[in-house]
Amino acid sequence: MSLKNCHNIADLRARARRKLPPAIFDFMDGAADDEVTLRRNTSAFDDYELLPRHLSDVSNVSLRTEVLGQTIAAPIILAPTGMSRLFHHDGELAVARAAAEAGIYYSLSTSSSVSLEDIAAATSGPKMFQLYIHKDRELTRELMTRAKDAGYEAACVTIDTAVLGNRERDLYSGLTVPPRLTLKSLLGFAMHPRWGLNVLTHDQLSLPNISHRVDAVSQDAMSIIAYVNDQLDASVRWDDVAEVAAAWGGPFGVKGVMSPTDAVRAADAGATAVIVSNHGGRQLDGVAATVDLVAECVDALQGRAEVILDGGVRRGTHVVKALALGAKACMMGRPYLWGLAAGGEAGVNRFLGLMRNEIERDMALTGCRTVEEITPDYIRRRPTQWPRNY
Numbered sequence: 001m002s003l004k005n006c007h008n009i010a011d012l013r014a015r016a017r018r019k020l021p022p023a024i025f026d027f028m029d030g031a032a033d034d035e036v037t038l039r040r041n042t043s044a045f046d047d048y049e050l051l052p053r054h055l056s057d058v059s060n061v062s063l064r065t066e067v068l069g070q071t072i073a074a075p076i077i078l079a080p081t082g083m084s085r086l087f088h089h090d091g092e093l094a095v096a097r098a099a100a101e102a103g104i105y106y107s108l109s110t111s112s113s114v115s116l117e118d119i120a121a122a123t124s125g126p127k128m129f130q131l132y133i134h135k136d137r138e139l140t141r142e143l144m145t146r147a148k149d150a151g152y153e154a155a156c157v158t159i160d161t162a163v164l165g166n167r168e169r170d171l172y173s174g175l176t177v178p179p180r181l182t183l184k185s186l187l188g189f190a191m192h193p194r195w196g197l198n199v200l201t202h203d204q205l206s207l208p209n210i211s212h213r214v215d216a217v218s219q220d221a222m223s224i225i226a227y228v229n230d231q232l233d234a235s236v237r238w239d240d241v242a243e244v245a246a247a248w249g250g251p252f253g254v255k256g257v258m259s260p261t262d263a264v265r266a267a268d269a270g271a272t273a274v275i276v277s278n279h280g281g282r283q284l285d286g287v288a289a290t291v292d293l294v295a296e297c298v299d300a301l302q303g304r305a306e307v308i309l310d311g312g313v314r315r316g317t318h319v320v321k322a323l324a325l326g327a328k329a330c331m332m333g334r335p336y337l338w339g340l341a342a343g344g345e346a347g348v349n350r351f352l353g354l355m356r357n358e359i360e361r362d363m364a365l366t367g368c369r370t371v372e373e374i375t376p377d378y379i380r381r382r383p384t385q386w387p388r389n390y
Contacts, residue, residue, distance in 0.1 A: 003343045003350045009314050009335045012351055016087070016341035021195055022188040023173035023181070024086055028337050030169035031281035037289070038281030041312025044289030048321045049382050053367035061364050063356065065371040067306055067329045068154040068273055069251040070126040073103030074356050075319060075371055079310055079333035080130035080156075080255075082111030082207075087341040089202040093122055095340060098348035100125025102356070107156065107331070110143060111228055115208040120150035128154040130255065132161065133240050134231040139213060144248060146209075155248045156275060157241055160256030162234040165283040177226045238269050245270030255310065258287055260300035267304040273328075274301065277310035280333055291322060295376075298326030316358025320366055324379035 006012050017025050031038035063074040078099050085091030092114040099106035100123040107128040108119050116129060129147035134140050147155060174180040181189075189196060199205070207224045214227050245252045254266035255275035263274045276290045276297055290311040298307050309322040310331035319330045332355075339351030368374045 003346060006342065006350055006354075008354060009338065009351065012335070012338040012342045012347065012354075015343070015347075016338040019192070019195065020087065020341050021185075021192045023170075023175045023185040024195070025341075026169035026173055027175050028087060028334065028341070030167055031285070032165035032167055032283060033285035035281060035285065037278055037285050037287050040289040041278070041281060041291070042314055042318075043312075044291050045312065045315075045318045045321055047382050048291070048325070049380055050317065050320065050324070050362075050366055051378050051380060052365060053378070056367040056369065058364040058367060058369055060369060061360050062370050063359055063363070065329065067308065068105065068126075068128065068253065070105065070153055072105055072126065072329070074359060075323060075327075075329040076102075076352070076355060076359075077105040077128075077308065077329050077331045078107060078336050079331040080107040080109035080112075080128075080158075081333050081337055082109045083113045083205070084337065084340060085113035085202075085205055087337055088344045088347075089198040090344050091340075092119055094345035095336060095348050096123045096125070096127070098336075098345050098352060099123070101349065102352045104352070105154070105329075108152075110209055111207055111225075112209060113205055113207060116143075116147055116152070117150050118208075120152065126154075127152045128156055128251075128253070131155060131157050131244065132231070133157060133233060133236045133244060135233045136213075136231060137240075139210075139231065140244065141247065143209060144244065148248070154251035154253065154273075155244075156253030156255045156273070157244055158255045158279075159236070159241065159262075160258070160277070160279050160283050161232055162236070163232065164229060165279070165285075167282060177229060238265050241266070241271075242269040253308065257297065258290075258293060260293075260296045263297040263300050263305070263307070267301055271305050273306040273308055275308045275310050275331065276327075277331070280311055291318075291325065294322060294325040294327050316355060316360075316362040319355070319359050320362045320368075320374060321379055323371060323374040324376055326376070 065075045092112045096106045096119050105126045109130050129152045173185045174182045214224050251272050253273035253275050254271040257274050266274050276293050278287050306328040309327040313330045322330050339347035
């Protein structure tokens, strides 16, 4: 299937699956434990129904909106995802360039395989840098300073990684730290020689934002990943978040909020945006679907911070539903990685084009000309049973 014959995100996922070794695809695609939350993040959108208003003159539909201090061309933010060069040799550079061309925010992960400075130099689009609060607080401060100096417009802190989730697909494939690859996994790599050739003929995979902190004699990727994992700090508290928010001094998100209580705590700590996220189901399995928490967090915040939904978005209707529930924008991670694996920068462009077309069409069919017009009047939770007189 060529990119031009990929007509939805599911098609991009199928193409990515064919192009990647199974162990690499599962690393990108998998989640924690039984992956219940991974599935529910998407299926929960089916619990909401749109209520169109017709004859509204939708001859001109605008997707432009403002979030995190920037006007963006569509209510989409590309979520921070680590080590994107595993999926295509251009990695984060390809994604950042596609986001800039589309006029939307790109969020760069601390664990990116391209440095934050190289991303800043390569693109002029709006960018957010994602931070963890490390055991080594000086490392967190250093990364934040580098992001500010490089011109990133916003920052966010991820708060749901006190420990790493139990990602069993990686245990079965052996794509762990250190690697314990199985015969089946090795055969999968052998069956995808083009992926292997690209790995061998391009720069060595690394985590350049962090690598200088690792002993010079241990600069292989797995040693650096082990160092990053060891830096996860289970003692982080809201005071630490407040310190980072104050030091950043600009648009600031807290990513990983999964309750109205924590939404308010994030605003109290200085967040200008609350990112309702369960890490794509990769941390704690069995938690609520993020779409089910949007309205509750919006109500709790009373306008003190923007709400961004992260998780499970696969269709334009999902974006419209999230906006109707009160979100300012939607973050997407796996879908653009499927596009990246499917065709590099062209694949990410294809993903963004599909999403933009779907959102624009769905807004017109809902009767909304602007993002601001998408209000709770256009949505309801699906009845659990039919009325008696049906």
